[in-house]
Amino acid sequence: MERGMTNGLAADVLICGAGATGLTLAIDVARRGISFRLIEKLDDPFRGSRNEGIQPRTQEVFEDLGILDRIVAAGGFYPKQREYQDDGSFIETDVVEAEPAAPTRWDTQ
Structure with a gap:
């Protein structure tokens, strides 16, 4: 488990989506020592490009x-x-x- 990410339900920040934007935000939030929870609705990574x-x-x-x-x-x-x-x-x-x-x-x- 990465620093800042929580297994419990309590977190300072909820990040919805583990795509490029969500993961980048998670990295930045973790760097600042802020607890977060990252959720993703897909079971597997998206296969393709969106940009x-x-x-x-x-x-x-x-x-x-x-x-x-x-x-x-x-x-x-x-x-x-x-x-x-x-x-x-x-x-x-x-x-x-x-x-x-x-x-x-x-x-x-």
């Missing part, structure tokens, strides 16, 4: 946790979309067209 990248605010949280450099190093570009033709050939295109966003200090990461 298309790491947003600037998420990068700020990862930097605070001391893991941003490792995540950026392990990352890559979003894969291309593949569309198959009747003859078996295919065309690869970007899933979304890149649109410039307002610059942040994380844009150079």
Whole structure:
């Protein structure tokens, strides 16, 4: 059992969902010495992706946790979309067209 997590019913914080957000919150809450209970309705981990990248605010949280450099190093570009033709050939295109966003200090990461 991780520091801060409780087996009992009493906790300072209840975290619903053991996905990326819930687990990140649990890490941060545990770092601060706050007791928490983490609950998840699924029996197994979600098999797939629910996002298309790491947003600037998420990068700020990862930097605070001391893991941003490792995540950026392990990352890559979003894969291309593949569309198959009747003859078996295919065309690869970007899933979304890149649109410039307002610059942040994380844009150079």
